[in-house]
Amino acid sequence: MKFAFDNTYARLPDRFYARVSPAKVREPRVVKVNRALAEVLGLDAEQLASAEGAEVLSGNALPEGAAPIALAYAGHQFGSFVNQLGDGRAILLGEVVGKDGKRRDVQLKGAGRTPFSRGGDGRAALGPVLREYVVSEAMAALGVPTTRALAAVTTGEPVFREEVLPGAVLTRVAASHLRVGTFQFFAARGDREALSTLASYALARHYPEAAGSGNDALALLDRVIEAQASLVARWLGVGFVHGVMNTDNTSISGETIDYGPCAFLDEYDPEKKFSSIDRGGRYAFGNQPGIAQWNMLRLAEALLPLLADDKDEAVRLATERVQRFTGLFVEAHERVLRAKLGLAREEDDDLALAADLLDRLASNGVDYTLFFRRLCASAEDTAADAQVAALFAEPGAFRDWAEAWRRRLAREDVARVDDGARARAMRLVNPAFIPRNHRIEALIQAAVRGDFEPFETFVRVLERPYEDQPELAHLSEPPQLDERVQHTFCGT
Ligand code: AMP
Ligand code: MG
Numbered sequence: 001m002k003f004a005f006d007n008t009y010a011r012l013p014d015r016f017y018a019r020v021s022p023a024k025v026r027e028p029r030v031v032k033v034n035r036a037l038a039e040v041l042g043l044d045a046e047q048l049a050s051a052e053g054a055e056v057l058s059g060n061a062l063p064e065g066a067a068p069i070a071l072a073y074a075g076h077q078f079g080s081f082v083n084q085l086g087d088g089r090a091i092l093l094g095e096v097v098g099k100d101g102k103r104r105d106v107q108l109k110g111a112g113r114t115p116f117s118r119g120g121d122g123r124a125a126l127g128p129v130l131r132e133y134v135v136s137e138a139m140a141a142l143g144v145p146t147t148r149a150l151a152a153v154t155t156g157e158p159v160f161r162e163e164v165l166p167g168a169v170l171t172r173v174a175a176s177h178l179r180v181g182t183f184q185f186f187a188a189r190g191d192r193e194a195l196s197t198l199a200s201y202a203l204a205r206h207y208p209e210a211a212g213s214g215n216d217a218l219a220l221l222d223r224v225i226e227a228q229a230s231l232v233a234r235w236l237g238v239g240f241v242h243g244v245m246n247t248d249n250t251s252i253s254g255e256t257i258d259y260g261p262c263a264f265l266d267e268y269d270p271e272k273k274f275s276s277i278d279r280g281g282r283y284a285f286g287n288q289p290g291i292a293q294w295n296m297l298r299l300a301e302a303l304l305p306l307l308a309d310d311k312d313e314a315v316r317l318a319t320e321r322v323q324r325f326t327g328l329f330v331e332a333h334e335r336v337l338r339a340k341l342g343l344a345r346e347e348d349d350d351l352a353l354a355a356d357l358l359d360r361l362a363s364n365g366v367d368y369t370l371f372f373r374r375l376c377a378s379a380e381d382t383a384a385d386a387q388v389a390a391l392f393a394e395p396g397a398f399r400d401w402a403e404a405w406r407r408r409l410a411r412e413d414v415a416r417v418d419d420g421a422r423a424r425a426m427r428l429v430n431p432a433f434i435p436r437n438h439r440i441e442a443l444i445q446a447a448v449r450g451d452f453e454p455f456e457t458f459v460r461v462l463e464r465p466y467e468d469q470p471e472l473a474h475l476s477e478p479p480q481l482d483e484r485v486q487h488t489f490c491g492t
Helices: 035-040 045-049 051-058 126-142 180-188 192-206 216-238 285-307 311-341 350-363 368-378 382-389 396-410 419-427 437-448 453-461 470-476
Strands: 017-019 029-033 069-071 075-077 080-082 090-097 103-109 148-160 164-174
Touching: 029 045, 029 051, 029 453, 035 045, 035 148, 045 051, 051 148, 051 164, 075 180, 126 148, 126 164, 126 437, 126 453, 180 192, 180 285, 192 216, 192 285, 216 285, 216 311, 285 311, 311 350, 311 368, 311 419, 350 396, 368 382, 368 419, 368 470, 382 396, 437 453, 453 470
Parallel strands: none
Antiparallel strands: 017 069, 029 148, 069 090, 075 080, 090 103, 103 164, 148 164
């Protein structure tokens, strides 16, 4: 099997990773191959789906040119620093430059123990693998930067969690697996040389246009802050709760990474959290911008020795840069909200209009995704208002706001956008389909019983989240009371 590997990370110094081969599994079977992504990577999807493919995607056989490594990193988990985490159940096979010219990591998640496994078994269960497959691919189709899923295979071996579950391996594809925690790993060891190597590597790999300023660390910090501010604004736009925004799960490339306990909002609630281990709600929906900024402060801290020779100057630069996050996020969030509301022009009061709406959604228990999708119809026909108002516990709460919205829309007319065009533009940013939690739970349960049809169907629907797919409309619906999923669990 031919992967066009070019493994730059494995050529960095030894202390950046551990060389380790995937452990063999008994009976690998391909569950899913992502054909479109395989194509971009220059891989033969048919071959990946074959018995030979199963050997490679499970880690039983190494493709030619692979340089398997587990990456070293540290991280703040729920606010507490752990100076060594690292890939405990993921093995990087190597990097592939795709047909689009982009370099991507190809990693097997659940491929066995590594020197970073501590007490863990290095394995993944089928449920979390399918969850990551579905949600990361949905995020990509929604237009949110994310790691991707190239394939899912079952191993034919059990994994032992609270119950015995089928084992599986996910092939994760990412712009890279560099995290804030990768920098923290070397900062914690006082390894200035490694930090400097890493900063220059990361800048050249992810933000080459920003290289050459003479201060790679500062340039990198700026770019990562911008990427994270924009990313979190997009999360809020689609109602995504990451659930475990530890610094080891914060990507330097600005992709969403780690789909452990993530979930999408059904009814809008800024305090919503799903993760069973997030007792205090640290990573609740509305806390995500603040946490992302906190994570950027941790990155700045790790980079301090590189920012300036003078310590006070380094702290001043770091503080100033991290403070920029707030403005960048607010701007990005405003852009997201304006688009959701069908506003092409900018007015000062737009954020107030959106904030008033979000308050009303929260106090009326309104489904976030359904609301905005139905609002698209209201943008071209006031008769559709009844359908929107029906989502509110108190329908008058919508009607009052809608009057203000329509007065604002009337001022759009100078931009000569007709109502039909506005509604179409709104349908390109307000999805009909999101990977709702109850659907994910149901497809996992079916898959564990051996029925992969619900998984297949959901993946297919979510390839086109912004299109009405009337024959599968039931997959867009919020959960019935008895279908509601209150908690999600880490993918361990
Ligand atoms: P996560 O919660 O997925 O961000 O993982 C946190 C840390 O625990 C990382 O260092 C993982 O590699 C490690 N880890 C999680 N699950 C396992 C497992 N089953 N075996 C070994 N290490 C694991
Ligand atoms: Mg992680």
